[in-house]
Amino acid sequence: MTKLYTARWILPDASSLIESGAVAIEASQVIAVGSRDELVSQFPKAPVRDFGEAAILPGFVNAHSHLELTAMRGYLECEEADFFSWLRKLTIARLERMTPDDLYVSAAWGAIEAARAGVTCVGDASDAASTSMRALSDVGLRGIVYQESFGPNPNEAHENFDKLREKVAHLREYETDLVNIGISPHAPYSVSAPQLELIAEFAIAEKLPLMMHAAESEAESLFMQEGHGAFAENLAQRGIEWRAPGISSIQYLARHGILQTRPLLAHCVRVDDADLETIKGAGAKIAHCPKSNAKLGHGRAPFAVFIEKGIKVGFGSDSVASNNTCDMLEEARFAILMARGTVGVNGAVQKLNAEIALEALTMGGARALGFETRMGALVEGAQADMIAVALNGAHQVPLYDPRTALIFSSSGRDVLMTMVAGKEVFSEGRVLTVDEDRLRARMKEILKTVTSDWQESKVQSPKPNI
Ligand SMILES: [Zn+2]
The missing domain is CATH 2.30.40.10 (Urease, subunit C, domain 1)
Structure with missing residues (x-):
């Protein structure tokens, strides 16, 4: 009708x-x-x-989210000055304190928040992808859920890759007309080079969309360029050898096959002109997450230059652990104002207008996820x-x-x-699709679980591998 x-x-x-x-x-x-x-x-x-x-x-596209982390909204404020500690506390809380149902409720609540804010489609990175896929399907949003893969130890690359391949086979049954799977090697500091290469080959062979965090923080730059900083120290403590390649994250990802998958790259804060040419030439896309980058003190990604170069770019909220909302209109306004406020961007005020922001919120996001023939207009x-x-x-x-x-x-x-x-x-x-009152009540219970003592931990899970 x-x-x-x-x-x-x-x-x-x-x-x-x-x-x-x-x-x-x-x-x-x-x-x-x-x-x-x-x-x-x-x-x-x-x-x-x-x-x-x-x-x-x-509808708005949120090109980069972590819906399963919605329960972490406001939980990590004290760790924000130290990105490694922030990631570690978050990972431990997720792996050791939250039950599978907690993760489902957290993802569903994130999807509710998104739907209420006019988001119709998400690019969601998840360690528990089947859970996030179920949550998205139940709430009724469209999206790609990228199953994350971790593992900085090159000796474990094959083992970690096999685990990812098994997960992907299992996730196929959760795919629907609206919800598809993708894969996400987490970040250059948390996935070894041989693992990146295996995952890139797999993405191409299986035609799986690939998303990756890239060029996000100072700690990551130090790790790649000089082999110092929190990420390098962490590997040293774990007995994992790391020789810094002395190049940028983007060039490193190009060297190890990731750029050949035309990936969606989240953040791209620390990128120079050569990096942006590499991204453009590879047909890679960017999820621009200005509020998360600012809140964690990572800096400003050069949004005006992304636009000027014609790179495909959508906006991402990142997780609400670092935002603390999923409100894409607020994200877009922040992106435009931050870019206009950057000294030295010639003509930014004229170029970065409401139309550009609206384009990135809709068709830009659709292109970032490869859905431009389906939606975005x-x-x-x-x-x-x-x-x-x-x-x-x-x-x-x-x-x-x-x-x-x-x-x-x-x-x-x-x-x-x-x-x-x-x-x-x-x-x-x-x-209209799920019981918001029940889920709200469960979210309040999860807060108690997340903040409970270690000894009360209900879930036995592998140690964080970042
Ligand atoms: Zn992220």
Whole structure:
């Protein structure tokens, strides 16, 4: 059955605008976009849902998240000054304190938060990928869940790779029309070179999307360039030999085959011009996570240069452990303001406007995940992944241009409706697919588990391998 969704403004993509417009949906697809009058006469029997003073636009893409870590929101504030300690505390809490059901609830709660903020699609990195895939499916979002692989000891590369291959075989059964699997060698400091090469070959042979953290922190740069710092010391303590290659993370990933997989690279804070040319030439994509990078003190990724070079870039919240929200409108505003605030970026104010931000939030994110033929714009034949955002609040009126109002005045809390593949996931203040009240209560219980004493640990799991 055809349904019409109407609003004062329709933004089929970042550069087009229809006043008093409508979108016609049938099953999971957009079948027409145009003026309200045209579509009402074209589909006279279709029920009409009108959002009034609001914009209907493609759903937001969160190109880099860790939904299973949602329970860590606000848990690691004291460790933020030391990235290695931060990662270690997080990894131990996840592996040794959270049960499989805790991880499921944490991921589902993250998906709820995302749906409420207008996110229709995520690129999610997960150590417990089947759990995150289930959570995403239950909440009704689209996404790729990248199964993480760890292991800095080159002598264990084959063993670790075999484990990843087994996990991938098992994860195939969790794939749906909306949720796909990918793989993620965690980071250059946590996965050895031979393991990277095995994973890269596997990704190409199996046509699996690959995501990796890259060029994120000073500690990582020290590790790669000089062989010093917290990551190098950690390997030395574990008796793992590390000879710094003396090159950047991006060149290192190119050397070990990762760039050949056209990966999605999260962060890319510490990149020079040669690195960006390498990324562009390889057809790699970037998940730009400005709030996480700022909160952890990692610095600013050169977003303006990514755009100038025509690199495919989407925004990522990263985990809420380092953000502390998944609000892509806030992320986009922060990205634009941080980039404009960077001294020496010529013409940044003119180049980095609301349209650029909206493009990165929608089609940019779709390209980052390789979904650009399916979603990212409201066009005939695309998947009906769309949202309605109220634009009539005290913080939004008067409104000269809806794009400007969205990026510079609005937040995820203004989202009225989130739809994925034609199905409303969030509407009238409620997520419609799962029991939010039960999950909220469970999240409060998990807080107690995460902060409990070591001895009370319920789960026996392998030691962190970072
Ligand atoms: Zn991350």
